Amino acid sequence: MLKVGVLISGRGSNLQALIDAAHAPDYPAKITCVISNVPDAPGLIRARAANIPVETIDHRAFKSREAFEQALDKKLTKYGVELVCLAGFMRLLTPRFVTNWRDRLINIHPSLLPAFPGLDTHKKALAAGMKTSGCTIHFVRPEMDHGPIIAQMEVPVLPGDTEESLAARVLEAEHKAYPEVVRLIAEGHVNIHEEQVFIGGDSALAKSVAVP
Numbered sequence: 001m002l003k004v005g006v007l008i009s010g011r012g013s014n015l016q017a018l019i020d021a022a023h024a025p026d027y028p029a030k031i032t033c034v035i036s037n038v039p040d041a042p043g044l045i046r047a048r049a050a051n052i053p054v055e056t057i058d059h060r061a062f063k064s065r066e067a068f069e070q071a072l073d074k075k076l077t078k079y080g081v082e083l084v085c086l087a088g089f090m091r092l093l094t095p096r097f098v099t100n101w102r103d104r105l106i107n108i109h110p111s112l113l114p115a116f117p118g119l120d121t122h123k124k125a126l127a128a129g130m131k132t133s134g135c136t137i138h139f140v141r142p143e144m145d146h147g148p149i150i151a152q153m154e155v156p157v158l159p160g161d162t163e164e165s166l167a168a169r170v171l172e173a174e175h176k177a178y179p180e181v182v183r184l185i186a187e188g189h190v191n192i193h194e195e196q197v198f199i200g201g202d203s204a205l206a207k208s209v210a211v212p
Contacts, residue, residue, distance in 0.1 A: 002029040002186035005081035007072075007089040008036045012043020013171060014087040014108060014178050019050045021179030028186035033079040035072065037091055053079065059091060069097040083185060085178070086140065095142035103192055105140040106185075108178050110170045112136060112152050117145035122163040122170070130157050133166060135174045137181045139192065148197045150190060153177040 006015050015034060021027055034047035039056045047054045055075045062068040068091075076084060086107040098105060111121040113136040125133045134154040141147035153173040157166060184190050189200045 003032045003080045003082045005076050006034045006085045008043040009038050009090040010088045012046045015043050017175035098142050109136045122166045
């Protein structure tokens with residue numbers, strides 16, 4: 001069983017998708033801890049309801065980003081975490097932390113990267129007149145929303161879409177894609193060579209994986 005730590009800052013809907021997937025008896029990963037930098041993040045309620053150990057590390061209590069990340073790293077090590085999943089974690093991580101967890105740290109982003117990194121992705125997609133949008137799961141690198149792409153899932157942009165309606169459609173894709181990517185990693189099907197991801201196995205998602 002791959003030991004997974006999930007980092008959140010908010011409502012934790014992708015966390016819930018991972019929790020639901022991990023309930024399946026054949027799922028090859030276990031969430032060993034959920035950590036939030038926001039003490040009252042709603043997602044912590046989801047973790048507690050699933051009897052998953054919860055930790056809060058308020059970044060405001062630390063004098064530097066490095067000190068905060070040292071505390072974060074200590075907690076991840078405490079729970080034997082082998083893969084860190086960012087799920088709405090609204091803190092930029094330093095190059096030192098990212099390097100320490102290189103190829104063991106993944107993120108989900110609500111656009112088809114490299115298009116629309118950062119915030120306001122749905123607003124940007126609509127303004128650009130995009131016909132498709134979606135989500136990207138990638139290994140984290142020091143530059144924000146960059147890193148080897150593991151998988152992408154597309155959704156259509158429909159006539160009359162608002163930011164809210166498009167966001168809801170993309171979120172549905174996120175909830176499908178993130179647990180499947182964790183499964184692929186846990187089963188050893190995900191490999192990186194020269195910053196490109198190669199996927200094996202018979203997963204339907206693997207067959208449509210996007211590689212940079």
